[in-house]
Amino acid sequence: MIKTRxxxxxxxxxxxxxxxxxxxxxxxxxxxINSIRIFNEKEVDELVFLDINATPTKKEPDFDMIYRIxxxxxxxxxxxxxxxxxxxxxKVFTLGIExxxxxxxxxxxxxxxxxxxxxxxxxxxxACIDCKKTLFGKYVLYAGGGKIKQKIxxxxxxxxxxxxxxxxxxxxxxxxxxxxxxxxxxxxSTISSNVSIPVVACGGASSIDDFASxxxxxxASAVAAGSMFVFKGKHRAVLIxxxxxxxxxxxxI
Amino acid sequence: MIAIVDYGVGNLRSVENxxxxxxxxxxxxxxPDVIKHADKLILPGVxxxxxxxxxxxxxGLLDVLNWFALDVKRPVLGICLGAQIxxxxxxxxxxxxxxxxxxxxxxxxxxxxxxxPHMSWNELKIVNESPLFPDxxxxxxxxxxxxxxxxxxxxxxxxxxxxxxxxxxxxxxSNNIFGTQFHPEKSHRFGMxxxxxxxxxxxxxxxx
Numbered sequence: 001m002i003k004t005r006x007x008x009x010x011x012x013x014x015x016x017x018x019x020x021x022x023x024x025x026x027x028x029x030x031x032x033i034n035s036i037r038i039f040n041e042k043e044v045d046e047l048v049f050l051d052i053n054a055t056p057t058k059k060e061p062d063f064d065m066i067y068r069i070x071x072x073x074x075x076x077x078x079x080x081x082x083x084x085x086x087x088x089x090x091k092v093f094t095l096g097i098e099x100x101x102x103x104x105x106x107x108x109x110x111x112x113x114x115x116x117x118x119x120x121x122x123x124x125x126x127a128c129i130d131c132k133k134t135l136f137g138k139y140v141l142y143a144g145g146g147k148i149k150q151k152i153x154x155x156x157x158x159x160x161x162x163x164x165x166x167x168x169x170x171x172x173x174x175x176x177x178x179x180x181x182x183x184x185x186x187x188x189s190t191i192s193s194n195v196s197i198p199v200v201a202c203g204g205a206s207s208i209d210d211f212a213s214x215x216x217x218x219x220a221s222a223v224a225a226g227s228m229f230v231f232k233g234k235h236r237a238v239l240i241x242x243x244x245x246x247x248x249x250x251x252x253i
Numbered sequence: 254m255i256a257i258v259d260y261g262v263g264n265l266r267s268v269e270n271x272x273x274x275x276x277x278x279x280x281x282x283x284x285p286d287v288i289k290h291a292d293k294l295i296l297p298g299v300x301x302x303x304x305x306x307x308x309x310x311x312x313g314l315l316d317v318l319n320w321f322a323l324d325v326k327r328p329v330l331g332i333c334l335g336a337q338i339x340x341x342x343x344x345x346x347x348x349x350x351x352x353x354x355x356x357x358x359x360x361x362x363x364x365x366x367x368x369x370p371h372m373s374w375n376e377l378k379i380v381n382e383s384p385l386f387p388d389x390x391x392x393x394x395x396x397x398x399x400x401x402x403x404x405x406x407x408x409x410x411x412x413x414x415x416x417x418x419x420x421x422x423x424x425x426x427s428n429n430i431f432g433t434q435f436h437p438e439k440s441h442r443f444g445m446x447x448x449x450x451x452x453x454x455x456x457x458x459x460x461x
Contacts, residue, residue, distance in 0.1 A: 003373045043441045045374055046396075071270055076396050076439045096266030098299065098398065098439060120262075121300040121334070123370040123398040167370045167400070198368040221368050 004215050004252045005045040005222035008229040008242065009202060010035060012051045012065065012081065019226050020052070021178030023130070023146035029230045029238045032065065036072040042242040046076040048101070048170070048224055050128075054082025055104045056145045061088055063095060070096030078126055084109075089116045093124070101170065103128040104143035106161060107150055113164035122167035122197075129157065131187055132174040139187055146174045158191055168198045170224065176204030180227050183210055185218045192219030200224050208243055212251045255452065256291035258318070259283040260308045262298045262334060264438065271438040275445050277452035285317040293454065294321055297438075298334030302358065302401070303346025305334050315351075322353055326429045328454045329353075330385075336425065336432025337403060345401050354427045355406040365418030370400040375423075375435070377413040383426050385433075385450045386413070393443040395435035397423070403434060 010032065011018050017035055018026035029035075032049075039047060049069060054061055061082040070077060079092055080101025089100050089112075100120075105112055106127055116125045130142045131154065141150040141157055150157070161169060171191050173184040183201045192199040198221035201214035205225035214220040232239040255277055257268050265281050272279040272295075279295075282288060296318075298305055309315055322329045331339045338350045343358035350358075361369045374394040379386055395415075402421035405411050412424035415434075425432040431451065437444030 003375070005373055040441070070266060073267075074271060074274065074439065074441055074445075076398070076436070093264065093299065094266070096264060096270065098264055098267070098436070119300060119304060122400055123372060124299050167398075168372060196363075196368060197370070198372050221372070 002249050002252050003221075004211070006211060006243070006248055006252075007046045007048055007200065007222055007224040008039060008044055009048040009050060009224045009226045011226065012049060012062075013053045015065065017230070018052070019178060019230055023174050023177055026052070030240065032069055033072055035240055036069055038240045039242065040072065040074050043245075044075055044242050046078070046222075047073060048078045048080070050101070051081025052145055055143075056147060061092060063091055066092060066097060067095045080126075080128055084112070086112065086115050086119070089120070093120060099124050099126050099168070101126045101128050103130065104148070107143050107152065107157070110160050110164050113161065113166055117165035122165050125166045126168045126170060127161045127166045128170040128172060129154070130172050130174050133184070133187070139190070142174060154190070155194070158194060162195055162197065166197065168200060169195065170200040170202050173203035178227050179204055180206035182206065183214045183218065185213060188214060188218035188220055198222060208247055208251045211248075215252060254291050255279040255293045255295055256288045257281045257295045257297060258288065258314065260305070260312050260314060262300045262305050262308060264299050264436075265297055267436075267438040268295055268297050268332065271445060271448055272452070275449040275452060277448065283312050283314065285314065288314070288317050288321065291327070293328045293451065294318070294330070296329065296331040296335030296338070298332060298336075298338065300334055301345060302334065302337060302343040302350070303348055305338050306346075306348055306350060309338070318351065322351075322430055328451065329430050330451050331430075331432040332438070333399060333434060333436055336434055337401060339425065339430060339432045340403060343401055353430050354410055354425055354432065356403050356410065356422075356425065358401040359404055360401050361418060361421075367418035370398060371417040372398045373417075375415045375417065377415055377423055379413045381409065381412050381426070383412040383424065383431070384454060385424065385426070385431055385447050387450055395423075395433075395437070395440045395443055397435045399434060403432065
């Protein structure tokens with residue numbers, strides 16, 4: 001049995017799905033509801049749905065949209081974007097989402113995570129961190145959709161996230177986002193070697209071999225990707241796709 | 254009609270969506286009168302054992318649930334936390350569970366070298382026949398998200414096991430009372446089969 005989850009990450013912006021490159025140049029790739037229906041048919045392991053506009057524009061999560069997407073998903077679904085209060089979290093769960101992802105709000109308010117964990121359990125609360133490599137090879141954290149540089153070091157931030165009791169952490173590389181140049185294995189290993197909760201690798205995947213490398217070389221428990229599941233071929237034609245199960249099983253553990 | 258018990262612990266709507274998808278009549282409710290008139294109950298659940306029990310108690314649902322499961326013996330299905338609270342208690346929190354099935358919940362040991370929570374698709378090894386799994390489909394997989402697992406005192410209550418570092422009990426049954434540690438409502442067609450089988454259960458159960 002393959003334990004590694006292979007997770008499409010869908011980015012929502014103004015009611016449509018988009019795909020970014022290095023958190024910029026959002027390109028429209030389709031209708032959210034329709035895409036989720038296709039992913040249902042493909043029996044994907046899980047979906048991550050991120051509203052990339054909510055936090056930067058200081059908007060609340062689009063609960064109506066969340067209601068509609070949750071109604072279509074027969075697989076586990078995690079939602080992130082604009083979550084900054086316990087009321088947001090409660091509302092998202094009642095709409096039919098399994099996991100809530102918190103990124104920017106964590107920096108000012110680790111107690112939000114703690115509160116959410118005590119109410120919904122570790123397994124329902126996911127942290128996402130957006131990381132960028134400096135010229136000197138050091139990793140820096142960003143909030144607000146890759147716009148607001150954080151002072152806290154990755155190690156300290158991850159330590160605080162773990163202390164708050166979260167059940168999973170998505171490690172996203174801003175530099176690799178949308179490039180399909182492979183995962184940042186160093187970044188992911190740094191984190192997975194320090195935590196015992198599942199680490200989800202994100203940013204840069206282009207093939208099942210990349211997935212395998214995230215798991216074997218970087219210690220990820222799950223692999224996430226955007227471009228790979230919405231584009232096909234070198235001209236990046238928009239096409240929702242997901243690898244056949246036997247192909248995943250031939251290379252992953 | 255299947256009543257999905259609303260005691261304030263998450264994913265009710267996913268359960269409702271999946272039941273509708275398999276053609277089952279259902280309603281989300283926390284009203285004891287509605288629950289009383291249902292043919293079957295689903296106890297969903299995401300979250301903390303103590304919080305779950307506290308909420309059942311504060312919504313005044315314990316009497317009607319006990320009556321439903323133990324007196325009139327209509328089918329009840331607990332999912333994830335809803336399955337765990339069918340037992341006597343859990344290492345996750347102080348205080349008793351519903352006590353309908355003789356079992357305790359334990360945390361996955363820290364020294365297993367596997368990530369906890371167990372958050373993945375996994376397969377089942379059916380060890381006792383159950384109407385929820387009329388045919389053990391080859392390649393069937395189910396979605397698990399949990400840090401605690403059920404440990405039955407009596408092996409006849411174990412329907413299926415799974416494996417995450419250790420073998421653990423994934424499905425339990427005692428007469429009319431069923432519990433799945435995995436989320437059938439999030440397990441594509443494999444979960445649909447389980448919910449369809451639950452919807453198809455007939456009549457009241459007699460004490461075995």
